[in-house]
Amino acid sequence: MKKLTNKVGFWDALVVTGALALGALAFSNKDNQLKVRDLYENISPSKENVEFQEKYGIPFTGGYQLARENGQLEDIIKVMNIEKRSKDFDLDFLKVRYNLGKDVDGNYQVKGEGVLAEDGVCLKKDCFDETIHHEIKHDKTYDVIKEHPSFLLDWVNIANRGLEGSAYVGEKWKEKLDSDDFVSNGFISAYSMSNELEDIAVLCAFAESNPNTIANDYFKNDKIKDKLDLASRVGLVPTEFTDYMKMSKKLKKVYGEELSREDYFAAVDSFLVENPASIYESGLKYQKAELIDMETAVRTKRMKPELMGEQLARKVDQQIDLYKDVLKSDFKREIEYYFSLGNLGICNLKRARVDGLTEKESSEYRDKAIVYFNAQEEFDRRKSAGDMNLTSVGVNDYLSEKGIDLK
Numbered sequence: 001m002k003k004l005t006n007k008v009g010f011w012d013a014l015v016v017t018g019a020l021a022l023g024a025l026a027f028s029n030k031d032n033q034l035k036v037r038d039l040y041e042n043i044s045p046s047k048e049n050v051e052f053q054e055k056y057g058i059p060f061t062g063g064y065q066l067a068r069e070n071g072q073l074e075d076i077i078k079v080m081n082i083e084k085r086s087k088d089f090d091l092d093f094l095k096v097r098y099n100l101g102k103d104v105d106g107n108y109q110v111k112g113e114g115v116l117a118e119d120g121v122c123l124k125k126d127c128f129d130e131t132i133h134h135e136i137k138h139d140k141t142y143d144v145i146k147e148h149p150s151f152l153l154d155w156v157n158i159a160n161r162g163l164e165g166s167a168y169v170g171e172k173w174k175e176k177l178d179s180d181d182f183v184s185n186g187f188i189s190a191y192s193m194s195n196e197l198e199d200i201a202v203l204c205a206f207a208e209s210n211p212n213t214i215a216n217d218y219f220k221n222d223k224i225k226d227k228l229d230l231a232s233r234v235g236l237v238p239t240e241f242t243d244y245m246k247m248s249k250k251l252k253k254v255y256g257e258e259l260s261r262e263d264y265f266a267a268v269d270s271f272l273v274e275n276p277a278s279i280y281e282s283g284l285k286y287q288k289a290e291l292i293d294m295e296t297a298v299r300t301k302r303m304k305p306e307l308m309g310e311q312l313a314r315k316v317d318q319q320i321d322l323y324k325d326v327l328k329s330d331f332k333r334e335i336e337y338y339f340s341l342g343n344l345g346i347c348n349l350k351r352a353r354v355d356g357l358t359e360k361e362s363s364e365y366r367d368k369a370i371v372y373f374n375a376q377e378e379f380d381r382r383k384s385a386g387d388m389n390l391t392s393v394g395v396n397d398y399l400s401e402k403g404i405d406l407k
Contacts, residue, residue, distance in 0.1 A: 038061070038062045038063065038064075041064055041065060042061060045064075046064070046065075048064075048068070048385075048386050049064045051388065052064075052077075052386075052388065055388050056080050056084065056388075057090060058080075058090070058091045058093070058094050059092070059093050059094070060093075060094045060095075061093040061094065061095055061120075062093070062094075062095030062096065062097065062122075063095050063096030063097055063123075063125070064096070066096050066098075066125060067096045067125075068386055070125060070126060071384070072096060072123075072125065072126060072127070073386050074383050074384070074386070075128075075129040075132060076094075076123075076132055077386060077387075077388050077390075078129060078334060078390075078391070079129050079132040079133055079136065079208075080388075081331075081388070081391040081392075082133075082208060082279065082391075083133065083136045083140075083208075085238075085279055085331065086235055086236075086237065086238045086239070086279070087140055087143075087234075087235030087236065089136060089139050089140050089143065090119075090139075091119065091120050091121055091136075091139060092118065092119040092120045093119075093120035093121075094120065094121050094123075095120065095121070095122045095123070096122075096123050096124075096125055097122055097123070097124060097125065098124075098125050099124065113127040113128070113131040114127055114131045114132065114134060114135040115135065116135045116138040116139055119139075121135045121136065121139070123135070128209075129209060130205050130206060130208075130209040130210075131205075133204070133205035133208045133209060134201045134202065134205040135201075137200065137201040137204045137205050137236060138197065138201050140235070140236055141197060141200050141201065141236065144234045144235070144236060147234070148234055151230070151234055152196060154230055155196055155199070155200060155227060155230060156168075156196050158186070158223055158226045158227050158230065159186060159196065159199065159223065159227070161223065163185075167185060167186070167187075167193065168193060168194065168195050168196060168199070169193050169194065170194060170195065171194070173190045173191055173192075173193045173194040174190070176190035176193060183218070183221065184221070185223070186221055186222075186223025186224050186227070187199065187202075187203075187224075188202060188203055188206055188214075188218055188224065189202055199227075200227075200231070200236065203224070203227060203228065203231070204228075204231050204236045204237050207228055207231075207237050207241065208237065211241070211244060211245075211248065211280075212248050214228070214245065215244075215245045215248030215249055215252075216248065216249075216252060219245050219249075225242075225245075228241060228242065228245075229242050238278070238279050238280070240271075240274075240275040240278050240279075240280065243271060243274070243275065244271075244278075244280045247267065247268065247271055247280075247284060250263075250264055250267050251264060251287055254291065261291050261295065264288075264291070265288055265291075268284045268285075268287070268288060271284065272284065276330075277330035277331065278331070279331050279333070280333075281329040281330060281331060282326045282329035282331065282332050282333045282336040282337055282340075283333055283336050285322060285325045285326045285329060285336075286322075286323075286326050286336035286339070286340060288322050288325075289319050289322035289323050289325075289326065289340070289343070292315060292318055292319050292322060293319060293343075295315070310356075312350075312354055313351065313354045316347050316350050316351045316354070317351070319343070319347050320344060320347050320348070320351070323340040323343050323344045323347065324340075324344070324406055326340040327340055327341070327344075327394060327396060327399070327406055328396075328406055330392075331391055331392070332390065332391050332392070332393075332394045333391070334383075334390065334391075337379075337390075337394050338376060338379055341372050341373075341375045341376045341379065341395070342372070342373065342376055344368075344369075344372040345368075345369040345370070345371075345372035345373040345376075346369070348365045348366070348368045348369035348372065349365070349366065349369045351365045352365035352366045352369070368404065371399065371402045371403070371404055372399075372404075374402075375395045375398055375399055375402075378395045378398045379394070379395050382395065
């Protein structure tokens with residue numbers, strides 16, 4: 001070291017020594033490699049990381065590049081956009097780790113998929129989006145308790161209703177894993193019986209990730225229904241959540257031929273008038289288009305000859321308009337938006353085959369189909385790049401540049 005110091009100077013040597021030490025640390029194991037990457041990222045954050053903090057107000061202080069490389073950043077952004085919409089929240093930091101335990105993050109003793117600690121969230125690599133919702137729900141719950149002092153007691157009273165003792169069993173929840181008793185008692189998992197805070201986070205996170213499952217399988221339970229109604233009033237789930245449950249039940253009746261398509265369409269339109277810019281807007285509009293598709297079977301190869309004229313053209317045009325409505329939704333949920341792009345491509349190809357068109361008219365429909373299919377690829381590209389505006393802009397700007405009029 002003395003020779004090195006003489007040649008390059010003390011501070012230069014110190015930098016070199018530090019770099020060598022960091023390099024040795026990085027090669028020791030993957031957790032240390034991640035810590036070294038985090039150190040560089042925090043000293044000189046990437047442009048995307050800076051944009052993340054500016055948009056959400058949350059420093060992504062650990063594992064940003066790891067999350068981006070394994071595709072987890074896409075889920076994190078999706079959840080952030082959903083959660084920020086229903087009720088704002090603040091975190092001191094966000095981290096992604098290979099493992100969650102005392103040897104990775106000091107005081108974090110939790111072995112699991114995620115943890116809220118020290119006013120920040122730590123997530124395990126490759127955790128599900130429901131886990132991200134879960135930890136954010138914990139953070140929101142503490143804010144709700146401050147804003148609504150009776151909230152926690154109201155929730156517990158719903159859980160304990162009709163029972164002599166407490167519905168919450170602490171660590172004994174593990175004994176309920178092989179039983180379905182938790183559902184009849186107003187819980188969606190055995191773990192949610194451990195305590196009221198976990199019950200809130202589990203139920204509200206599941207409601208965000210699987211609203212239709214809640215509607216079809218759990219909302220008939222009065223306790224679950226009342227808990228979610230309470231949660232919607234304080235912003236732990238969207239305020240229109242209960243009304244959306246009714247819409248999901250109506251859709252089920254349409255498939256069971258208990259409700260006409262026209263009555264369902266009228267109910268959807270009424271819902272969207274009462275809940276403008278709803279987070280469920282794109283999904284409801286998508287279902288309308290899909291019901292038209294089922295009626296006409298325009299995307300099957302067994303197309304009826306009698307439909308190949310003006311009647312088919314009207315139905316396909318109706319579908320195109322409905323799928324375009326999905327793209328124009330104020331909040332663009334990924335699944336419905338992405339598949340609407342593909343379905344618009346398919347519908348335009350079908351429209352090009354309708355009898356009575358000139359070659360120029362058919363060619364124009366085929367060209368539009370190609371644009372929509374390419375737009376799906378553009379969506380994938382932006383998603384992989386960590387684009388934070390897909391729920392608000394989607395790829396509508398790309399479509400506009402390619403001559404597609406969404407007005």
